[in-house]
Amino acid sequence: MATRNRLPAAPRRMLGDVLDALLPARCPGCGAPGALVCARCEATLEAPRFAPPPPPLDWWASCFVYRGVAREMVARSKYRGERRFLPAVAERVAALVAGAPAPVDLVTWVPASAARMRSQGVDHGELLARCVARDIRVPAAARLSRALGRAQTGLAASARRTGPDLRPIGRNDGATILVVDDVATTGGTLGSAARALRSSGAARVFAVTIARTPRPGTVSPERAYTPVTPIAPSDLRKPNSLGSR
Numbered sequence: 001m002a003t004r005n006r007l008p009a010a011p012r013r014m015l016g017d018v019l020d021a022l023l024p025a026r027c028p029g030c031g032a033p034g035a036l037v038c039a040r041c042e043a044t045l046e047a048p049r050f051a052p053p054p055p056p057l058d059w060w061a062s063c064f065v066y067r068g069v070a071r072e073m074v075a076r077s078k079y080r081g082e083r084r085f086l087p088a089v090a091e092r093v094a095a096l097v098a099g100a101p102a103p104v105d106l107v108t109w110v111p112a113s114a115a116r117m118r119s120q121g122v123d124h125g126e127l128l129a130r131c132v133a134r135d136i137r138v139p140a141a142a143r144l145s146r147a148l149g150r151a152q153t154g155l156a157a158s159a160r161r162t163g164p165d166l167r168p169i170g171r172n173d174g175a176t177i178l179v180v181d182d183v184a185t186t187g188g189t190l191g192s193a194a195r196a197l198r199s200s201g202a203a204r205v206f207a208v209t210i211a212r213t214p215r216p217g218t219v220s221p222e223r224a225y226t227p228v229t230p231i232a233p234s235d236l237r238k239p240n241s242l243g244s245r
């Protein structure tokens with residue numbers, strides 16, 4: 001891990017792509033080869049119960065409760081740069097948008113913190129948002145910027161509840177804007193995004209996320225990652241030795 005952290009972002013991103021290409025797809029729940037999420041683990045995914053959106057957000061929806069396989073899937077794409085889940089997850093997220101109370105004009109995302117950008121070299125939120133936008137045939141654009149500050153991950157629930165300090169980019173007069181994000185914990189980030197977008201003239205702000213915590217604040221994202229199937233050096237030497245694909 002220490003070695004990985006010393007790698008600059010661009011080579012790390014390339015390494016991530018190389019690993020994605022070399023390693024057989026394995027279920028993030030049980031490690032079974034040959035599937036993104038195997039049928040048995042897929043059956044354990046739960047849809048979250050209704051919860052009112054954090055004001056001034058007008059509407060929100062989420063694919064999964066943030067635990068088990070869903071948590072592992074998000075953690076792998078967010079902290080380990082496994083992008084193989086992205087198209088399938090974006091499709092599920094895009095399907096939720098059909099339930100929104102009004103047509104969406106523009107898709108945007110909550111920008112990654114400077115620290116995360118430095119360590120990951122890529123904004124996973126932007127990648128997801130652009131995939132979702134393509135699926136629902138709506139333009140995607142950066143509409144939020146982050147004032148200098150700490151990443152939300154690792155902060156106490158009370159600190160997260162107020163959300164990061166987000167600022168709007170340009171005017172969004174009369175627009176209905178969809179914010180795409182990976183996990184809603186307290187809803188503080190999405191509330192902050194909605195405030196910023198409203199201040200730039202947006203008429204409505206909606207949000208969709210991959211997952212939502214069972215009860216806001218009960219699962220901290222930094223504890224989410226559990227290496228069910230750690231990458232072993234032998235995997236790199238024998239990329240096809242783990243069964244059929």
Ligand SMILES: [Zn+2]
Binds near residue numbers: 031042
């Ligand atoms: Zn499985």
